[in-house]
Amino acid sequence: MLEHQQQKLIHTFSALADIGQEVAHKNNFQEMIQTSLHLLLGSLAIMRGGVARYSKFGHELNFLAVRGLGDDFPLSATLEMSDEREFLNTGMSEIELSQAKMLAFFQRYQKVLSRKKIEMIMPLIVRNELVGIVFLGEKASGDPFSKEDKAVVQAMARHIGVGIHQRNLMAELARRAEENRQLYEDMRLTYKDTVKAFATAIDCKDKYTEGHSVRVGKYSEIIAEELGWKEEEVEGVAVAGYLHDVGKLTVEKNIINSPKRINAKEFKELNKHPAVGYEILMPIQHPYTDVPLAAKYHHERLDGRGYPDGLKDNEIPYIAKIVNLADSFDAMTTDRPYKRRRPINEVVEDMQRNSGTQFAPELVTAFCSGLLKEVQGKDKSRRFRRLLGPEYLEFEGLEPILRSALDDVNATSSLTLIASN
Amino acid sequence: MKAELQKQEERTATIFAGDYLNKITGEKIELECRRKIQAGCDTLVVNFSETEIVNSIGVSILLGVIDAASQAETKVVFTEVSEDTSQLFEMLGLTNHVTMQ
Known part of the structure; x- marks a missing residue:
């Protein structure tokens, strides 16, 4: 029995180590998310799940990767300001569907989440910012999530959250760099036009x-x-x-x-x-x-x-x-x-x-x-x-x-x- | 009788898990299983003779296969599974959904 427990621990820790590697070293963001979802589901043998990124500008949740949720699962969802606040208040702790009926988000999406047998969700919060949500279905064993399982989910979800946050930062950096490039280009054109105007003024004399x-x-x-x-x-x-x-x-x-x-x-x-x-x-x-x-x-x-x-x-x-x-x-x-x-x-x-x-x-x-x-x-x-x-x-x-x-x-x-x- | 046996054999598909199962490229194996299920096979045999270990990615891919098979009411059989992997499948509850041979 002890040997079995040990084997399960090794399996889980390997997944944790792999997900850390994925987030730290994978250049392809989409592949990183897809692999991370595999690792999360496979570590505890969870039948289905998905990872969604939250855009605070559009208040939208967009699914980056799903497994076992079928083609009719909505690939985007809207969050109200109050939802965001509630998730931020929850912090990076799991929310079991059975206990979440009071949350406005669940009231809106309860039907589809129940139909897809989603049992637990985990808000991804990095530096007090909601960057996404992980949705998880039932375990293959049929057992409820244990305290240890939840700790594993939390640890792995934290990695995924960091991965999304890094991606957001990179996208923001790229956006600002592009904005600067545009500004520089505009300034260069203005400079060139001014120079030409000067040249004309000189020649007019x-x-x-x-x-x-x-x-x-x-x-x-x-x-x-x-x-x-x-x-x-x-x-x-x-x-x-x-x-x-x-x-x-x-x-x-x-x-x-x-x-x-x-x-x-x-x-x-x-x-x-x-x-x-x-x-x-x-x-x-x-x-x-x-x-x-x-x-x-x-x-x-x-x-x-x-x-x-x-x-x-x-x-x-x-x-x-x-x-x-x-x-x-x-x-x-x-x-x-x-x-x-x-x-x-x-x-x-x-x-x-x-x-x-x-x-x-x-x-x-x-x-x-x-x-x-x-x-x-x-x-x-x-x-x-x-x-x-x-x-x-x-x-x-x-x-x-x-x-x-x-x-x-x-x-x-x-x-x-x-x-x- | 011979024809019936042949027909039965045709409705059993065997897929070799190999080493690919443990990488993101293992999704190809899942895709192939889904194809066989869609083609109407009623028993899907996943052979692990060339698979030394199964990691979390491998488990996730196998769960995908199990999910697709259960929707189509296709029976899933895991064969030639090593003892360690067999114990892992049992602990994780995969054996609730497949027949181990």
Whole structure:
């Protein structure tokens, strides 16, 4: 007899250990609940039962797993506020159906619970919160639930309750993460729209270079893409391009719009715009790094002959080198009041010639490579044609010129890569 | 007489519990038993010759089989059950619902 008792105890304890493992380690929630119900029913040989999760928002009980309750058993039930209070008052103690007639919940569901021979229910309460209910039918032996049986049910139900609670927390975390992601996305869009509006405002000031900031943003984007940068880094470079001339907002309109070459004094005034741009952009919390630095140093040259600080190669932030090339390319390929735009072959030759002195060679390579892909028809996006006009690239012999430029330009400049850090 | 015996044999289905019984995948065994019961077998034999132990999941699955069989008034027979498992079934009350052979 003692040996039999021992065997039963081992059977029950194994089930308890298994249910703990299930809840702690199973990733599949539905399978965890199903297995836990098996373990609970099998530990005491209970003929039927179910596990329901309680949603406090909808005041609904939804069955996650049922065994032996048949197809006509309702898979959801509604709880009144008073039911929830009563269950919370009961705590994690079993409620036998025969003693529960006074509870409003049982009065509503008495018929179906009796028909399905439900004998006992166990509210699942974790941290003073009702997370679910376990419904249990009769034992295969026909015996009533003993005090020990109830203790076993309580212990196992506690595990199931914790499993449901964990799942609820995870779902809540996922919901909040998604909400944050959405908020971030909205903020990013707002930021981008603001940046574009700024770019338009900058370009409005200069009637001769309409669309310049937007084009510089797009060319910068192309260079970063050709360099294989990540999406958010490409976006950052584009923003830097859009805003590189923001300092021009403070420069006299008649200097910017001068139909003739400006004098030395006017040059001095105009050349303040990178530093002013930096001052404007610095206090803003940009989602991308080094946007203000791009504004400040986009007129620097590798040979140190640029302005405002005469920085040399490695001293120039990489993002500023990209914007510098994009800016120069746009200046050469658009009409100015005192100068017509130059044909594409000359522009490529200029970039090639100034590679290593004005422009970073690997950026010239990236730019020419992007251009070549479009000329060869390998890139169907027509991104250059959209910016330059459809005919501008229809230049006979452009492909060999680009090939030659790519062969000639050696990527010798060491990368500072500030933007990608 | 021979035909009658053959007919009787056809209405007895045997299922081997195996080791799968003790895992959630053991539900397949229950499903198979339900199929046999629905197909009209009047005796369902569950053979435990390849089953070393039966855990709580296994007991729960067997209760599912017993429940389905009782609704269809199908007789359930457990055969080749080890002594330990037999004692466990007895203690848990499963033997109230099945014939042990």
